[in-house]
Amino acid sequence: MLESEVVKDFLFETNAMCAHIIDQNGIVKFINKTYLEILGKKEEEVIDHPIGDITPETRSLSVIKTGKAVIGYNWTVNNYNMIASSIPLIQKGKLKGCFSYSVFMDIWDAKNIVDNLTQQLNMYRDEVHSVYSSRYSFDDIIGQAANIIDMKSLAHKAALHPSITVLINGESGTGKELFAHAIHSASCRKKMPFIRVNCAAIPENLLEAELFGYEEGSFTGARKGGSTGKFELAHGGTIFLDEIGEMSPTMQRKLLVFLQEREFERLGSHRPVRVNVRVIAATNKDLAEMIRQQKFREDLYYRLNVLSLKIPPLRERIADLPLLVKHLLLEINKDLKTKVSEMSVGAMDLISQYHWPGNVRELQNVLQRGIILADLDGCRIITREHLYFMKIDSEKPGFVSTNTLKELVRDYEKQILTKVLKETNYNKTKTAEILDMDLSWLYKKIKRYGLTSENTITSIKENV
Numbered sequence: 056m057l058e059s060e061v062v063k064d065f066l067f068e069t070n071a072m073c074a075h076i077i078d079q080n081g082i083v084k085f086i087n088k089t090y091l092e093i094l095g096k097k098e099e100e101v102i103d104h105p106i107g108d109i110t111p112e113t114r115s116l117s118v119i120k121t122g123k124a125v126i127g128y129n130w131t132v133n134n135y136n137m138i139a140s141s142i143p144l145i146q147k148g149k150l151k152g153c154f155s156y157s158v159f160m161d162i163w164d165a166k167n168i169v170d171n172l173t174q175q176l177n178m179y180r181d182e183v184h185s186v187y188s189s190r191y192s193f194d195d196i197i198g199q200a201a202n203i204i205d206m207k208s209l210a211h212k213a214a215l216h217p218s219i220t221v222l223i224n225g226e227s228g229t230g231k232e233l234f235a236h237a238i239h240s241a242s243c244r245k246k247m248p249f250i251r252v253n254c255a256a257i258p259e260n261l262l263e264a265e266l267f268g269y270e271e272g273s274f275t276g277a278r279k280g281g282s283t284g285k286f287e288l289a290h291g292g293t294i295f296l297d298e299i300g301e302m303s304p305t306m307q308r309k310l311l312v313f314l315q316e317r318e319f320e321r322l323g324s325h326r327p328v329r330v331n332v333r334v335i336a337a338t339n340k341d342l343a344e345m346i347r348q349q350k351f352r353e354d355l356y357y358r359l360n361v362l363s364l365k366i367p368p369l370r371e372r373i374a375d376l377p378l379l380v381k382h383l384l385l386e387i388n389k390d391l392k393t394k395v396s397e398m399s400v401g402a403m404d405l406i407s408q409y410h411w412p413g414n415v416r417e418l419q420n421v422l423q424r425g426i427i428l429a430d431l432d433g434c435r436i437i438t439r440e441h442l443y444f445m446k447i448d449s450e451k452p453g454f455v456s457t458n459t460l461k462e463l464v465r466d467y468e469k470q471i472l473t474k475v476l477k478e479t480n481y482n483k484t485k486t487a488e489i490l491d492m493d494l495s496w497l498y499k500k501i502k503r504y505g506l507t508s509e510n511t512i513t514s515i516k517e518n519v
Protein backbone atom coordinates (compact mmCIF):
# COMPACT_ATOMS: atom_id res chain seq x y z
CA MET A 56 0.00 0.00 0.00
CA LEU A 57 1.30 3.39 -1.03
CA GLU A 58 0.43 4.98 2.31
CA SER A 59 2.25 2.37 4.35
CA GLU A 60 5.33 2.73 2.13
CA VAL A 61 5.23 6.49 2.59
CA VAL A 62 4.90 6.10 6.36
CA LYS A 63 7.66 3.52 6.43
CA ASP A 64 9.97 5.76 4.40
CA PHE A 65 9.19 8.67 6.65
CA LEU A 66 9.83 6.62 9.77
CA PHE A 67 13.08 5.33 8.32
CA GLU A 68 14.40 8.69 7.26
CA THR A 69 13.24 10.96 10.04
CA ASN A 70 15.84 12.27 12.43
CA ALA A 71 13.23 13.55 14.85
CA MET A 72 12.94 10.20 16.57
CA CYS A 73 14.35 6.71 16.97
CA ALA A 74 11.87 4.05 15.95
CA HIS A 75 11.77 0.27 15.83
CA ILE A 76 9.26 -2.53 15.56
CA ILE A 77 9.53 -6.00 17.05
CA ASP A 78 7.26 -8.96 16.46
CA GLN A 79 5.45 -10.89 19.17
CA ASN A 80 8.65 -12.90 19.78
CA GLY A 81 10.83 -9.88 20.36
CA ILE A 82 12.56 -10.05 16.98
CA VAL A 83 13.37 -6.73 15.33
CA LYS A 84 11.43 -6.27 12.10
CA PHE A 85 12.05 -2.59 11.51
CA ILE A 86 14.54 0.01 12.72
CA ASN A 87 15.11 3.51 11.45
CA LYS A 88 18.28 5.28 10.41
CA THR A 89 18.51 7.57 13.43
CA TYR A 90 18.23 4.66 15.84
CA LEU A 91 20.89 2.73 13.92
CA GLU A 92 23.18 5.73 14.15
CA ILE A 93 22.69 5.98 17.85
CA LEU A 94 23.28 2.26 18.33
CA GLY A 95 26.26 2.45 16.00
CA LYS A 96 25.05 -0.60 14.07
CA LYS A 97 24.21 -1.54 10.51
CA GLU A 98 20.67 -2.53 9.56
CA GLU A 99 21.61 -6.20 8.95
CA GLU A 100 23.14 -6.41 12.43
CA VAL A 101 19.76 -5.62 13.95
CA ILE A 102 16.98 -6.79 11.67
CA ASP A 103 15.81 -10.32 12.54
CA HIS A 104 17.83 -10.24 15.75
CA PRO A 105 16.23 -10.39 19.20
CA ILE A 106 15.82 -6.89 20.63
CA GLY A 107 16.94 -8.28 23.99
CA ASP A 108 20.39 -8.83 22.47
CA ILE A 109 20.62 -5.28 21.17
CA THR A 110 19.11 -3.23 23.99
CA PRO A 111 18.56 -5.58 26.93
CA GLU A 112 16.98 -2.81 29.00
CA THR A 113 14.20 -2.19 26.49
CA ARG A 114 10.65 -1.90 27.76
CA SER A 115 9.18 -3.21 24.50
CA LEU A 116 9.68 -6.79 25.72
CA SER A 117 7.34 -6.15 28.62
CA VAL A 118 4.81 -4.68 26.19
CA ILE A 119 4.65 -7.87 24.16
CA LYS A 120 4.16 -9.78 27.41
CA THR A 121 1.42 -7.61 28.90
CA GLY A 122 -0.11 -6.14 25.76
CA LYS A 123 -0.13 -2.77 27.54
CA ALA A 124 1.50 0.38 26.25
CA VAL A 125 4.23 2.13 28.23
CA ILE A 126 4.18 5.82 27.45
CA GLY A 127 6.75 8.54 28.09
CA TYR A 128 9.50 6.80 30.01
CA ASN A 129 13.05 8.06 30.22
CA TRP A 130 15.86 5.91 29.12
CA THR A 131 19.41 6.15 27.94
CA VAL A 132 21.10 4.42 25.02
CA ASN A 133 24.78 5.01 24.37
CA ASN A 134 24.66 8.14 26.56
CA TYR A 135 21.69 9.57 24.69
CA ASN A 136 18.89 10.50 27.06
CA MET A 137 15.52 9.95 25.50
CA ILE A 138 11.85 9.89 26.23
CA ALA A 139 10.31 6.75 24.78
CA SER A 140 6.93 5.14 24.28
CA SER A 141 6.24 1.49 23.40
CA ILE A 142 2.87 0.62 21.94
CA PRO A 143 1.49 -2.87 21.35
CA LEU A 144 0.55 -3.66 17.75
CA ILE A 145 -2.75 -5.45 17.79
CA GLN A 146 -4.48 -6.85 14.70
CA LYS A 147 -7.91 -8.41 14.86
CA GLY A 148 -7.60 -8.64 18.63
CA LYS A 149 -4.28 -10.44 18.47
CA LEU A 150 -0.95 -9.06 19.67
CA LYS A 151 1.39 -8.89 16.71
CA GLY A 152 4.32 -7.01 18.16
CA CYS A 153 5.39 -3.63 19.51
CA PHE A 154 6.20 -0.28 18.00
CA SER A 155 8.63 1.87 20.02
CA TYR A 156 9.80 5.38 19.43
CA SER A 157 12.07 7.64 21.36
CA VAL A 158 11.67 11.35 20.79
CA PHE A 159 12.96 14.76 21.73
CA MET A 160 16.47 13.58 22.26
CA ASP A 161 17.57 17.14 22.48
CA ILE A 162 14.97 18.00 25.09
CA TRP A 163 17.56 16.60 27.45
CA ASP A 164 20.20 18.81 25.98
CA ALA A 165 17.77 21.66 26.46
CA LYS A 166 17.18 20.49 30.00
CA ASN A 167 20.92 20.44 30.61
CA ILE A 168 21.20 23.94 29.26
CA VAL A 169 18.31 25.04 31.46
CA ASP A 170 19.90 23.29 34.46
CA ASN A 171 23.19 25.02 33.75
CA LEU A 172 21.51 28.36 33.33
CA THR A 173 19.52 27.86 36.51
CA GLN A 174 22.74 27.07 38.31
CA GLN A 175 24.36 30.19 36.89
CA LEU A 176 21.31 32.25 37.71
CA ASN A 177 21.43 31.05 41.31
CA MET A 178 25.10 31.88 41.44
CA TYR A 179 24.44 35.40 40.16
CA ARG A 180 21.50 35.70 42.56
CA ASP A 181 23.83 34.84 45.44
CA GLU A 182 26.34 37.34 44.13
CA VAL A 183 23.69 40.04 43.74
CA HIS A 184 22.54 39.19 47.23
CA SER A 185 26.00 39.50 48.69
CA VAL A 186 26.57 42.83 46.96
CA TYR A 187 23.06 44.11 47.38
CA SER A 188 21.97 42.91 50.75
CA SER A 189 20.69 44.88 53.66
CA ARG A 190 23.31 45.52 56.29
CA TYR A 191 21.25 46.70 59.23
CA SER A 192 18.41 45.40 61.33
CA PHE A 193 16.10 47.04 63.85
CA ASP A 194 18.62 46.18 66.57
CA ASP A 195 21.04 48.62 64.94
CA ILE A 196 18.61 51.49 65.40
CA ILE A 197 19.58 52.83 68.80
CA GLY A 198 17.07 54.84 70.78
CA GLN A 199 14.61 54.54 73.65
CA ALA A 200 12.82 57.86 73.26
CA ALA A 201 9.09 57.47 72.69
CA ASN A 202 9.19 59.10 69.25
CA ILE A 203 11.83 56.71 67.90
CA ILE A 204 10.17 53.68 69.51
CA ASP A 205 6.91 54.68 67.78
CA MET A 206 8.69 54.86 64.43
CA LYS A 207 10.36 51.51 65.01
CA SER A 208 7.06 49.83 65.74
CA LEU A 209 5.44 51.42 62.67
CA ALA A 210 8.39 50.26 60.56
CA HIS A 211 7.96 46.76 62.02
CA LYS A 212 4.40 46.80 60.70
CA ALA A 213 5.71 47.80 57.29
CA ALA A 214 8.11 44.85 57.43
CA LEU A 215 5.19 42.49 57.99
CA HIS A 216 3.47 43.71 54.80
CA PRO A 217 6.12 42.99 52.19
CA SER A 218 4.40 44.74 49.30
CA ILE A 219 3.47 48.02 50.92
CA THR A 220 5.32 51.05 49.59
CA VAL A 221 6.97 53.09 52.33
CA LEU A 222 7.94 56.73 52.33
CA ILE A 223 10.58 57.75 54.87
CA ASN A 224 10.96 61.38 55.68
CA GLY A 225 13.40 63.03 58.03
CA GLU A 226 16.23 65.50 58.28
CA SER A 227 19.65 64.64 56.99
CA GLY A 228 21.47 62.04 59.09
CA THR A 229 18.44 60.91 61.13
CA GLY A 230 18.70 57.28 60.03
CA LYS A 231 16.35 57.04 57.03
CA GLU A 232 18.59 54.58 55.24
CA LEU A 233 19.02 52.59 58.43
CA PHE A 234 15.25 52.24 58.67
CA ALA A 235 14.98 51.14 55.02
CA HIS A 236 17.58 48.41 55.62
CA ALA A 237 15.86 47.31 58.82
CA ILE A 238 12.45 47.01 57.14
CA HIS A 239 13.93 44.84 54.41
CA SER A 240 15.88 42.69 56.89
CA ALA A 241 12.79 42.05 58.99
CA SER A 242 10.55 41.19 56.02
CA CYS A 243 10.10 37.93 54.17
CA ARG A 244 12.12 39.49 51.33
CA LYS A 245 15.28 39.49 53.45
CA LYS A 246 17.01 36.75 51.44
CA MET A 247 16.47 38.68 48.22
CA PRO A 248 18.37 41.79 47.09
CA PHE A 249 18.15 45.17 48.76
CA ILE A 250 19.12 47.73 46.16
CA ARG A 251 19.70 51.38 46.88
CA VAL A 252 19.47 53.97 44.15
CA ASN A 253 20.52 57.49 44.99
CA CYS A 254 18.25 59.49 42.72
CA ALA A 255 20.26 62.66 43.36
CA ALA A 256 23.60 61.13 42.40
CA ILE A 257 22.65 59.82 38.96
CA PRO A 258 22.31 62.32 36.11
CA GLU A 259 18.73 62.63 34.96
CA ASN A 260 19.36 61.20 31.48
CA LEU A 261 20.98 58.07 32.95
CA LEU A 262 18.51 57.41 35.74
CA GLU A 263 15.95 55.74 33.50
CA ALA A 264 18.55 53.29 32.13
CA GLU A 265 19.83 52.71 35.65
CA LEU A 266 16.38 51.90 36.99
CA PHE A 267 14.77 50.10 34.08
CA GLY A 268 17.76 48.82 32.09
CA TYR A 269 18.25 49.05 28.36
CA GLU A 270 18.65 47.02 25.19
CA GLU A 271 21.81 46.97 23.13
CA GLY A 272 22.14 50.05 20.91
CA SER A 273 19.27 51.91 22.57
CA PHE A 274 21.38 55.03 23.04
CA THR A 275 24.88 56.28 22.28
CA GLY A 276 27.25 54.69 24.73
CA ALA A 277 24.87 51.85 25.58
CA ARG A 278 26.78 48.73 26.56
CA LYS A 279 26.91 45.76 24.19
CA GLY A 280 24.30 43.23 25.16
CA GLY A 281 22.26 45.86 27.00
CA SER A 282 22.00 46.16 30.74
CA THR A 283 19.71 44.98 33.49
CA GLY A 284 18.11 47.75 35.47
CA LYS A 285 17.97 48.02 39.22
CA PHE A 286 14.27 47.14 39.27
CA GLU A 287 15.01 43.81 37.61
CA LEU A 288 18.01 43.17 39.86
CA ALA A 289 15.82 43.82 42.87
CA HIS A 290 13.24 41.25 41.75
CA GLY A 291 11.85 39.53 44.82
CA GLY A 292 13.51 42.06 47.10
CA THR A 293 13.40 45.75 47.90
CA ILE A 294 14.42 48.82 45.94
CA PHE A 295 15.32 51.84 48.04
CA LEU A 296 14.87 55.07 46.13
CA ASP A 297 16.90 57.49 48.19
CA GLU A 298 16.58 61.26 47.76
CA ILE A 299 13.34 60.83 45.85
CA GLY A 300 12.72 64.58 46.13
CA GLU A 301 15.49 65.09 43.57
CA MET A 302 13.79 63.03 40.86
CA SER A 303 13.03 64.88 37.62
CA PRO A 304 9.40 65.30 36.46
CA THR A 305 9.97 62.82 33.60
CA MET A 306 11.28 60.16 35.93
CA GLN A 307 8.53 60.90 38.42
CA ARG A 308 6.00 60.10 35.69
CA LYS A 309 7.79 56.86 34.74
CA LEU A 310 8.01 55.78 38.34
CA LEU A 311 4.32 56.49 38.79
CA VAL A 312 3.48 54.26 35.80
CA PHE A 313 5.62 51.50 37.30
CA LEU A 314 3.91 51.79 40.68
CA GLN A 315 0.52 51.58 38.99
CA GLU A 316 1.27 48.76 36.56
CA ARG A 317 4.09 46.97 38.37
CA GLU A 318 5.77 46.52 35.02
CA PHE A 319 8.02 48.54 32.76
CA GLU A 320 9.88 48.40 29.49
CA ARG A 321 13.63 48.46 29.14
CA LEU A 322 14.90 51.42 27.17
CA GLY A 323 14.80 50.52 23.48
CA SER A 324 12.38 47.63 24.01
CA HIS A 325 8.62 47.27 23.87
CA ARG A 326 8.50 44.04 25.82
CA PRO A 327 6.98 44.64 29.22
CA VAL A 328 8.96 43.29 32.17
CA ARG A 329 7.07 42.38 35.34
CA VAL A 330 8.85 42.43 38.63
CA ASN A 331 7.91 41.88 42.21
CA VAL A 332 9.66 44.47 44.33
CA ARG A 333 8.87 46.53 47.37
CA VAL A 334 9.59 50.21 46.93
CA ILE A 335 10.90 52.24 49.85
CA ALA A 336 11.53 55.89 49.11
CA ALA A 337 13.25 58.46 51.30
CA THR A 338 13.76 62.17 51.31
CA ASN A 339 14.74 65.00 53.60
CA LYS A 340 12.64 67.38 51.52
CA ASP A 341 9.18 68.57 52.44
CA LEU A 342 7.29 66.84 49.64
CA ALA A 343 4.00 68.53 50.53
CA GLU A 344 5.68 71.89 49.99
CA MET A 345 7.24 70.61 46.75
CA ILE A 346 3.78 69.62 45.55
CA ARG A 347 2.53 73.13 46.28
CA GLN A 348 5.43 74.48 44.23
CA GLN A 349 4.60 71.95 41.51
CA LYS A 350 7.99 70.32 41.83
CA PHE A 351 6.67 66.95 42.89
CA ARG A 352 3.70 65.06 41.46
CA GLU A 353 0.83 64.74 43.89
CA ASP A 354 -0.32 61.40 42.40
CA LEU A 355 3.17 59.96 42.84
CA TYR A 356 3.28 61.25 46.40
CA TYR A 357 0.08 59.33 47.26
CA ARG A 358 1.39 56.18 45.56
CA LEU A 359 4.59 56.35 47.59
CA ASN A 360 3.06 57.47 50.84
CA VAL A 361 1.14 54.27 51.56
CA LEU A 362 2.94 53.98 54.86
CA SER A 363 4.77 57.04 56.05
CA LEU A 364 7.63 57.16 58.54
CA LYS A 365 8.77 60.45 59.97
CA ILE A 366 12.13 59.95 61.64
CA PRO A 367 12.57 62.40 64.54
CA PRO A 368 15.64 64.66 64.58
CA LEU A 369 18.24 64.05 67.28
CA ARG A 370 17.44 67.27 69.15
CA GLU A 371 13.90 65.93 69.71
CA ARG A 372 15.29 62.84 71.41
CA ILE A 373 18.31 64.26 73.16
CA ALA A 374 17.74 61.80 76.04
CA ASP A 375 19.03 59.12 73.68
CA LEU A 376 22.47 60.76 73.52
CA PRO A 377 24.21 58.57 76.15
CA LEU A 378 22.96 55.40 74.47
CA LEU A 379 23.97 56.63 71.03
CA VAL A 380 27.37 57.78 72.26
CA LYS A 381 28.05 54.41 73.86
CA HIS A 382 27.06 52.58 70.69
CA LEU A 383 28.96 54.87 68.33
CA LEU A 384 32.11 54.90 70.48
CA LEU A 385 32.23 51.12 70.25
CA GLU A 386 31.81 51.21 66.46
CA ILE A 387 34.33 53.99 65.82
CA ASN A 388 36.94 52.44 68.12
CA LYS A 389 36.57 49.22 66.19
CA ASP A 390 37.07 51.09 62.91
CA LEU A 391 40.01 53.20 64.04
CA LYS A 392 41.52 50.48 66.24
CA THR A 393 41.56 52.90 69.16
CA LYS A 394 40.55 52.43 72.81
CA VAL A 395 38.77 55.64 73.68
CA SER A 396 35.72 54.04 75.23
CA GLU A 397 34.23 56.78 77.41
CA MET A 398 33.08 60.35 77.49
CA SER A 399 33.45 62.66 80.47
CA VAL A 400 30.41 64.19 82.17
CA GLY A 401 31.53 67.63 80.99
CA ALA A 402 31.77 66.51 77.37
CA MET A 403 28.37 64.82 77.58
CA ASP A 404 26.98 68.01 79.01
CA LEU A 405 28.40 69.97 76.11
CA ILE A 406 26.97 67.74 73.41
CA SER A 407 23.57 67.71 75.16
CA GLN A 408 23.30 71.45 74.69
CA TYR A 409 24.02 71.31 71.00
CA HIS A 410 21.10 71.20 68.57
CA TRP A 411 22.49 68.69 66.06
CA PRO A 412 21.30 69.89 62.65
CA GLY A 413 23.22 67.00 61.06
CA ASN A 414 21.68 64.52 63.52
CA VAL A 415 23.24 61.11 64.20
CA ARG A 416 25.66 61.39 61.30
CA GLU A 417 26.98 64.62 62.73
CA LEU A 418 27.26 62.99 66.16
CA GLN A 419 29.29 60.23 64.51
CA ASN A 420 31.66 62.80 63.00
CA VAL A 421 32.03 64.70 66.24
CA LEU A 422 32.82 61.50 68.14
CA GLN A 423 35.30 60.46 65.47
CA ARG A 424 37.18 63.73 65.86
CA GLY A 425 36.93 63.47 69.63
CA ILE A 426 38.35 59.94 69.61
CA ILE A 427 41.27 60.91 67.37
CA LEU A 428 42.14 63.90 69.54
CA ALA A 429 41.81 61.92 72.79
CA ASP A 430 43.92 59.14 71.33
CA LEU A 431 46.65 61.57 70.24
CA ASP A 432 46.54 62.82 73.83
CA GLY A 433 47.03 59.25 75.10
CA CYS A 434 43.64 59.51 76.79
CA ARG A 435 40.88 56.88 76.97
CA ILE A 436 38.15 59.37 77.76
CA ILE A 437 36.83 62.11 75.50
CA THR A 438 36.82 65.25 77.60
CA ARG A 439 35.31 68.62 76.92
CA GLU A 440 38.73 69.74 75.77
CA HIS A 441 38.78 67.17 72.98
CA LEU A 442 35.56 68.65 71.70
CA TYR A 443 36.89 72.20 71.62
CA PHE A 444 35.97 72.47 67.93
CA MET A 445 32.29 72.14 68.83
CA LYS A 446 32.55 75.07 71.18
CA ILE A 447 34.17 77.22 68.54
CA ASP A 448 31.91 76.06 65.75
CA SER A 449 28.78 76.34 67.82
CA GLU A 450 29.21 80.08 67.59
CA LYS A 451 28.14 79.56 63.99
CA PRO A 452 24.80 78.03 64.85
CA GLY A 453 24.60 74.32 64.38
CA PHE A 454 27.70 73.77 62.34
CA VAL A 455 30.32 71.15 62.98
CA SER A 456 32.45 70.55 59.99
CA THR A 457 33.57 67.12 58.95
CA ASN A 458 37.34 67.06 58.72
CA THR A 459 40.01 65.03 57.07
CA LEU A 460 42.82 63.51 59.10
CA LYS A 461 45.13 66.26 57.87
CA GLU A 462 42.76 68.89 59.18
CA LEU A 463 42.39 67.05 62.47
CA VAL A 464 46.15 66.89 62.93
CA ARG A 465 46.40 70.58 62.09
CA ASP A 466 43.68 71.35 64.68
CA TYR A 467 45.53 69.31 67.24
CA GLU A 468 48.83 70.98 66.46
CA LYS A 469 47.21 74.35 66.90
CA GLN A 470 45.75 73.24 70.22
CA ILE A 471 49.11 72.00 71.56
CA LEU A 472 50.96 75.14 70.46
CA THR A 473 48.31 77.32 72.09
CA LYS A 474 48.59 75.37 75.35
CA VAL A 475 52.41 75.49 75.57
CA LEU A 476 52.57 79.13 74.53
CA LYS A 477 50.20 79.92 77.38
CA GLU A 478 52.23 77.83 79.84
CA THR A 479 55.44 79.69 78.87
CA ASN A 480 53.67 83.01 79.04
CA TYR A 481 54.04 83.33 75.31
CA ASN A 482 57.81 82.78 75.41
CA LYS A 483 58.61 81.47 71.94
CA THR A 484 62.14 80.21 72.68
CA LYS A 485 60.89 78.21 75.71
CA THR A 486 57.95 76.92 73.71
CA ALA A 487 60.25 75.74 70.93
CA GLU A 488 62.47 74.05 73.51
CA ILE A 489 59.62 72.24 75.25
CA LEU A 490 58.20 71.06 71.97
CA ASP A 491 61.65 70.26 70.63
CA MET A 492 61.09 72.24 67.50
CA ASP A 493 62.99 74.75 65.44
CA LEU A 494 62.33 78.35 66.49
CA SER A 495 61.88 79.52 62.90
CA TRP A 496 59.40 76.68 62.40
CA LEU A 497 57.50 77.81 65.52
CA TYR A 498 57.29 81.35 64.11
CA LYS A 499 55.87 79.98 60.87
CA LYS A 500 53.21 78.02 62.77
CA ILE A 501 52.34 81.00 64.96
CA LYS A 502 51.84 83.05 61.81
CA ARG A 503 49.89 80.31 60.04
CA TYR A 504 47.50 79.78 62.95
CA GLY A 505 47.33 83.42 63.94
CA LEU A 506 48.48 82.64 67.49
CA THR A 507 48.96 86.14 68.82
CA SER A 508 49.10 86.33 72.59
CA GLU A 509 45.63 87.88 72.57
CA ASN A 510 44.11 85.09 70.53
CA THR A 511 45.91 82.48 72.54
CA ILE A 512 44.64 83.76 75.82
CA THR A 513 41.09 84.08 74.50
CA SER A 514 41.01 80.55 73.15
CA ILE A 515 42.50 79.16 76.33
CA LYS A 516 39.84 80.89 78.38
CA GLU A 517 37.21 79.31 76.17
CA ASN A 518 38.68 75.90 76.72
CA VAL A 519 38.69 76.00 80.49
Ligand SMILES: Nc1ncnc2c1ncn2[C@@H]1O[C@H](COP(=O)(O)OP(=O)(O)OP(=O)(O)O)[C@@H](O)[C@H]1O
Nearest residue numbers: 195196197226227228229230231232233339415416
Ligand atom coordinates in the same frame (compact mmCIF):
# COMPACT_ATOMS: atom_id res chain seq x y z
N1 LIG B 1 19.14 55.48 65.59
C1 LIG B 1 20.38 55.24 65.15
N2 LIG B 1 21.15 54.36 65.80
C2 LIG B 1 22.41 54.13 65.39
N3 LIG B 1 22.99 54.71 64.35
C3 LIG B 1 22.25 55.60 63.66
C4 LIG B 1 20.91 55.90 64.02
N4 LIG B 1 20.43 56.79 63.14
C5 LIG B 1 21.42 57.03 62.27
N5 LIG B 1 22.51 56.31 62.56
C6 LIG B 1 23.79 56.32 61.85
O1 LIG B 1 23.97 57.64 61.35
C7 LIG B 1 24.44 57.63 60.02
C8 LIG B 1 23.44 58.32 59.12
O2 LIG B 1 22.30 57.48 59.00
P1 LIG B 1 21.51 57.34 57.61
O3 LIG B 1 22.48 57.31 56.47
O4 LIG B 1 20.57 56.22 57.74
O5 LIG B 1 20.78 58.73 57.63
P2 LIG B 1 19.89 59.42 56.51
O6 LIG B 1 18.68 59.94 57.18
O7 LIG B 1 19.70 58.48 55.37
O8 LIG B 1 20.80 60.63 56.09
P3 LIG B 1 20.80 61.49 54.70
O9 LIG B 1 19.51 62.25 54.64
O10 LIG B 1 21.96 62.40 54.89
O11 LIG B 1 20.97 60.52 53.61
C9 LIG B 1 24.66 56.18 59.65
O12 LIG B 1 25.99 55.84 59.83
C10 LIG B 1 23.78 55.42 60.62
O13 LIG B 1 24.29 54.16 60.88
Ligand SMILES: [Mg+2]
Nearest residue numbers: 231232297337
Ligand atom coordinates in the same frame (compact mmCIF):
# COMPACT_ATOMS: atom_id res chain seq x y z
MG1 LIG C 1 20.32 58.66 53.37
